[in-house]
Every structure is written in structure tokens, then in C-alpha cells.
Amino acid sequence: MIKRTLKHGLQTLRIASRALGRNKMRSFLTALGIIIGVGAVIAMVSIGEGAKRGIQDRFASMGTDLLFVSPGSQSARGVHGGWGSMTTLKEDDALAILRECPAVMYVSPSVSARAQTVYGNKNWNTSISGTGDRYPEVRNWEVELGAYFDEAMVKSAAKVCVLGADVKTNLFEDEDPVGKVIRIKKIPFKVLGVLKKRGESGGFGSRDDMITIPYTTAMRRLQGIDYIQSVDVRAVSTAALPQAVTQIQELLRNRHRIAPGAEDDFTVRNMSEIAETAAEATQMMTVLLGSIASISLLVGGIGIMNIMLVSVTERIREIGLRMAVGAREVDILLQFLTEAIVLSLMGGLIGIGFGIGASRLIKKIKMFSAFNTVVSLESVLLAFFFAAAIGIFFGFYPARKASRLDPIEALRYE
Amino acid sequence: MPGNVIELTDLTKTYCIGETEVNALRGVSYAIAEGEFLAVMGPSGSGKSTLMNILGCLDRPTSGEYILDGERVSTFDKNKLARVRNRKIGFVFQSFNLLARTTALENTELPLLYSAGNGQDVTERALASLAAVGLKDRAHHKTNQLSGGEQQRVAIARALLNNPTLILADEPTGNLDSKTSSEVMNIFKTLNEDKGMTILMVTHEPDIAAWARARIYLKDGLIIREERS
Numbered sequence: 078m079i080k081r082t083l084k085h086g087l088q089t090l091r092i093a094s095r096a097l098g099r100n101k102m103r104s105f106l107t108a109l110g111i112i113i114g115v116g117a118v119i120a121m122v123s124i125g126e127g128a129k130r131g132i133q134d135r136f137a138s139m140g141t142d143l144l145f146v147s148p149g150s151q152s153a154r155g156v157h158g159g160w161g162s163m164t165t166l167k168e169d170d171a172l173a174i175l176r177e178c179p180a181v182m183y184v185s186p187s188v189s190a191r192a193q194t195v196y197g198n199k200n201w202n203t204s205i206s207g208t209g210d211r212y213p214e215v216r217n218w219e220v221e222l223g224a225y226f227d228e229a230m231v232k233s234a235a236k237v238c239v240l241g242a243d244v245k246t247n248l249f250e251d252e253d254p255v256g257k258v259i260r261i262k263k264i265p266f267k268v269l270g271v272l273k274k275r276g277e278s279g280g281f282g283s284r285d286d287m288i289t290i291p292y293t294t295a296m297r298r299l300q301g302i303d304y305i306q307s308v309d310v311r312a313v314s315t316a317a318l319p320q321a322v323t324q325i326q327e328l329l330r331n332r333h334r335i336a337p338g339a340e341d342d343f344t345v346r347n348m349s350e351i352a353e354t355a356a357e358a359t360q361m362m363t364v365l366l367g368s369i370a371s372i373s374l375l376v377g378g379i380g381i382m383n384i385m386l387v388s389v390t391e392r393i394r395e396i397g398l399r400m401a402v403g404a405r406e407v408d409i410l411l412q413f414l415t416e417a418i419v420l421s422l423m424g425g426l427i428g429i430g431f432g433i434g435a436s437r438l439i440k441k442i443k444m445f446s447a448f449n450t451v452v453s454l455e456s457v458l459l460a461f462f463f464a465a466a467i468g469i470f471f472g473f474y475p476a477r478k479a480s481r482l483d484p485i486e487a488l489r490y491e
Numbered sequence: 492m493p494g495n496v497i498e499l500t501d502l503t504k505t506y507c508i509g510e511t512e513v514n515a516l517r518g519v520s521y522a523i524a525e526g527e528f529l530a531v532m533g534p535s536g537s538g539k540s541t542l543m544n545i546l547g548c549l550d551r552p553t554s555g556e557y558i559l560d561g562e563r564v565s566t567f568d569k570n571k572l573a574r575v576r577n578r579k580i581g582f583v584f585q586s587f588n589l590l591a592r593t594t595a596l597e598n599t600e601l602p603l604l605y606s607a608g609n610g611q612d613v614t615e616r617a618l619a620s621l622a623a624v625g626l627k628d629r630a631h632h633k634t635n636q637l638s639g640g641e642q643q644r645v646a647i648a649r650a651l652l653n654n655p656t657l658i659l660a661d662e663p664t665g666n667l668d669s670k671t672s673s674e675v676m677n678i679f680k681t682l683n684e685d686k687g688m689t690i691l692m693v694t695h696e697p698d699i700a701a702w703a704r705a706r707i708y709l710k711d712g713l714i715i716r717e718e719r720s
């Protein structure tokens with residue numbers, strides 16, 4: 078029984094592909110709608126996936142045992158100042174965290190701003206990050222050339238800096254920058270070293286376009302503020318993260334004299350939370366891009382229905398003949414349905430190739446260099462099965478119409 | 492005398508065209524013996540097309556009984572009728588009705604697509620069928636590379652494929668010139684005489700009808716005359 082069904086299925090497939098082969102150009106044009114649709118879905122989703130992967134990589138490269146302490150409550154209602162505008166987090170808080178929380182290994186206070194930097198006749202506008210001396214350890218970021226500033230330099234608010242790879246290229250080109258003096262907001266800073274290149278990720282600009290200086294220098298000499306914007310904290314291990322969070326919370330509540338039951342005036346977040354939030358945002362983007370592209374797949378499906386209807390009308394006599402030589406209604410239905418499905422599956426397969434090609438191309442083209450693209454198996458399978466479903470859905474009506482023809486009238490049709 | 496392939500008892504067919512009823516057949520009773528070669532004649536509107544459609548199991552009578560090869564096909568549903576058409580009837584049409592851009596062989600094989608089982612010898616059987624109409628060497632020619640007479644011979648080969656009980660030919664020479672008409676009629680004659688095929692042919696040309704062993708004349712839905720040569 079199964080063997081017979083299989084044989085029958087193969088035969089139907091053969092009839093359908095023969096019928097399609099008889100009209101190659103039209104078959105191709107019909108499938109084109111699906112090709113473009115599937116291709117667009119895969120290419121668009123690959124952009125979204127690429128952004129997501131970029132964010133994940135970015136966070137993963139920083140390590141998972143990382144915590145961020147920032148001023149202001151996470152659940153604050155009403156007017157909430159912009160990030161960094163709160164002044165409640167002080168340098169001493171950061172030092173206390175390192176001193177008094179056993180689950181904390183390193184801290185790096187953070188104060189950042191944008192500024193114009195000048196070296197010789199070149200100038201470059203970049204972001205200036207004030208950090209602690211343990212920044213490379215906290216952020217998992219190696220110094221490639223020279224050295225990072227030490228504790229003494231931080232204490233004395235020394236005018237020293239370490240360059241991100243992009244800044245080094247822009248200001249120094251091939252010159253060795255170590256020991257040279259650059260000007261940040263007209264203040265001379267001695268270059269101590271260059272950070273290792275991290276590369277771009279997921280459309281969020283380069284992470285190498287920045288300069289780090291001691292946070293004390295940033296506070297006192299550049300900004301003239303007595304607070305810090307956040308503290309990067311590295312826990313002793315990933316397992317110790319929850320302990321570190323509790324310890325920091327207790328310590329800061331104590332230091333800030335927050336009454337029991339009152340809200341924190343700071344927020345401790347861990348890396349994975351932030352990563353999740355960011356991933357959610359890109360997931361939204363993926364879904365949006367994917368749904369816009371699916372519309373073209375839908376249009377492709379309507380194209381199939383259109384051509385199948387034309388094809389049924391054109392082949393009324395053929396249908397009549399097939400019925401005369403013994404085709405049952407279900408045979409005709411299956412034949413036309415199979416034709417529609419074969420068309421959309423062929424379109425789907427070519428579309429997958431097309432989509433993968435397009436996403437590779439997007440990666441290569443300079444204009445889109447901010448986009449990384451990742452073709453995921455899920456998106457390929459989804460697009461393919463969606464195409465098949467469209468073939469069945471839009472193929473059914475014309476196929477049914479064909480199968481309901483009266484053989485006598487069909488044979489007489491001119 | 493061999494048994495009857497077809498037995499018709501008081502067959503009627505009524506169509507409704509809008510409000511008016513048209514009695515296309517008004518009680519036809521007839522029996523066709525195995526190995527018969529019968530021409531059905533009559534003016535247009537005489538009911539011969541309706542009779543052919545019913546005999547070909549493309550349509551069902553309004554009343555009366557149609558027994559084909561011992562089966563009471565007048566009671567069959569659509570799917571069963573399709574099976575009867577596949578196994579027991581070979582159609583030959585006026586306009587050949589071959590699939591375009593398809594080889595003679597593939598056209599001949601067509602009925603086998605709808606019969607269950609025995610797939611291996613499809614090509615063999617189709618070739619044998621083509622040989623019977625003298626077209627074995629043209630098997631791989633496409634429809635548009637064949638002349639009208641050859642196309643009709645492919646259609647006959649297709650009709651022969653499932654070794655049917657009955658061949659139904661509807662104006663088989665209507666689209667052919669007199670020379671090719673004779674060729675085609677010769678094939679029918681050979682099939683009838685040498686292989687004992689039962690053939691039923693609708694025509695309005697007396698010289699074509701003369702090829703048959705017997706002729707019946709229809710008028711207004713009734714058989715009015717029968718003659719035997």
C-alpha cells in the first residue's frame with residue numbers, strides 16, 4: 078500500500094515536472110516571485126541575526142563576570158535624568174567596593190566624554206573614557222603596544238592616555254605613538270600605549286575609536302566634576318556574581334544612608350542582563366525585517382495563483398483529455414497542486430541560494446560595512462517551508478477549479 | 492456469435508438549458524456485440540454526441556440502463572467511471588487531443604499514468620501500441636513534428652494502450668484530407684478484423700461510415716434505422 082502510494086506520488090511529480098518543463102520560461106517567471114521573496118527573507122533576517130550576533134560577541138568578549146554600578150534607581154518613576162547626569166556615585170564608593178566586597182576582584186570607575194584630540198596637524202573627534210588602572214583586566218582588553226597607566230598615575234591624575242586602535246591610526250598612521258604627546262581639549266597628554274584592535278560589531282560603530290585616560294584626570298582636569306558616572310566591576314568568578322551584587326548593594330545602601338525599605342539610588346546590573354536587553358532590541362529588528370520581506374513572499378504566492386489560473390484555462394482541453402483517459406478528480410487536483418508546490422519549492426531552493434548570496438554581498442559592500450550578516454539555519458528552513466506552504470495555499474484554488482471541470486465541456490473547449 | 496459488449500436499455504438523457512428541458516435521448520435500446528464495427532450517423536442535434544458521451548462513460552444517462560462488459564456502469568459514481576474509461580475505453584477525437592511539445596511515445600503512455608501498478612513495461616507497451624498503427628519509428632518525434640494523419644494515429648495508439656473493450660471514435664477523420672482519412676480508416680479496419688476490437692464511430696460522412704460493418708441512424712434522440720453491409 079505504502080509502496081503504491083509512493084509510486085503514485087512519484088508519478089504525479091513526474092507529470093507535474095513534465096508539464097512545467099513544457100513551459101520553462103513561464104515556470105521560471107512564476108517561480109521568480111518566490112525566489113525574490115525567499116531571498117529577501119533570508120537576506121533581511123541575516124542582517125538582523127548579524128546585529129544580534131555582533132552584540133552577543135561584544136558582550137561575550139567582555140566576559141560574563143562583569144557588573145556595572147550606575148547611579149539612579151532602575152525602577153525610578155517620574156523624571157529620570159539621562160545616563161551620567163546623576164551625581165550620587167562618588168570615587169570613594171568605587172574604592173570601597175574594591176576594599177570591602179570580598180566577591181569583587183577589580184573595579185574601574187568610569188567617566189566619559191567626547192573631545193577633540195590633536196596630534197601635529199591631525200585632529201580627531203573621539204570619545205574619552207576615564208577609567209581605573211585595572212580597566213584592561215576588567216574589560217578583558219589587552220594593551221598591544223606600550224603599557225596601561227598604573228595606580229600611581231590614577232592617584233595623581235596624571236595627564237597620560239592609552240589609544241584605541243582607530244585613534245592611533247587616525248592620529249599617528251604608521252608612526253609609533255608611545256611617548257608622543259597629544260592634546261585633548263588643548264591639554265597635553267602623554268601616550269602610554271595602544272589597546273588591541275577589537276573590530277567592529279553589529280552596526281554599533283567601532284569600539285576602537287576611543288582614548289582612555291585615568292578617571293581622576295577626566296574628573297578633575299577635563300570635566301571638573303566630583304562624581305563618577307559608573308563603576309565597572311569584575312567579580313572573582315561568574316559563580317560569585319550574585320554574592321558580588323548583594324555585597325555591593327549592602328555596601329552602597331550603607332554608604333548612601335538609605336533607610337530600610339527605601340529605593341536604592343544606584344543600580345547594579347550584570348552583563349548578561351544588559352546583553353539580553355540588547356538582544357531583545359535586535360530580535361525586534363529581525364522580526365520586523367523578516368515580516369517586511371515575507372510580504373514579497375506573499376506577493377510571489379499570489380503570482381503563482383495567477384499563473385496557475387491562466388495555466389488551467391489554457392490547458393482545459395488537456396484536462397479534459399486526461400479525464401477521458403481515466404484521470405479522477407483527485408488526480409487532476411494533485412497534478413496542479415503538485416505543479417504549484419514544485420514551482421514554489423524550486424523557487425524556494427533558488428531563493429535560498431539567492432538570499433545567502435545577497436547576505437554575503439551585503440557583508441562585502443563597503444557602504445554597508447557596519448552590517449554583519451549571519452544566515453541562520455532557522456531562517457533558511459522557515460523561508461523554505463513558508464514557500465512550500467504558499468505553494469499549497471495558492472495552488473489549491475486553481476487546482477480545485479481544474480479538477481471540477483466537466484470532461485465533456487473541457488474536451489469541447491476551444 | 493460472441494457475447495454483447497454493450498447493452499443499452501431504454502436510455503434517456505434530459506438536459507436543462509435554462510428553463511427549457513431538452514430531451515437529447517428518448518429511450519435508446521441497442522446491443523453491440525464483441526468485434527463489432529459500428530458507425531453512428533445522424534444530423535446535428537440528433538443525440539449522437541450525447542449517446543457517445545454516455546457510452547464513453549463521460550456522462551450518465553437520466554434513466555435507463557447501460558451495461559458495459561457485464562458492468563452496470565449507469566449506476567457508477569464519477570471515480571468509478573474514470574476507472575472504467577481508463578481500463579475499458581479508448582477515445583479517438585476529431586481534433587486528436589495530443590499534448591503539445593510532447594513525444595508520440597509520451598502521448599501514447601498517457602493512460603498508463605492513471606492506471607495503478609505495472610510500471611516497468613510502460614514504454615514497451617506504448618511502443619507496441621505505436622507499432623500497431625505503424626508509427627514505431629516516429630516514437631520520439633514531438634507532436635508538432637507529426638502530420639495530421641500521424642497525429643491521429645498516435646491518438647489511436649493511445650486509445651489502444653490499455654487494450655480496451657471498446658474504441659470510441661468521434662469524427663476521427665473530421666480534420667483530415669481524404670487520403671489520410673483512408674489511412675486512418677484502414678487502421679480501424681485492421682484493428683477490427685485482425686484483432687477483433689470493438690469500434691464505435693460517430694461520423695456524418697457516408698463514405699467514412701461505409702468502412703464500418705454496420706450503421707445506425709439517429710434522429711431526435713431515437714435510433715430510426717439500422718443497416719448492415
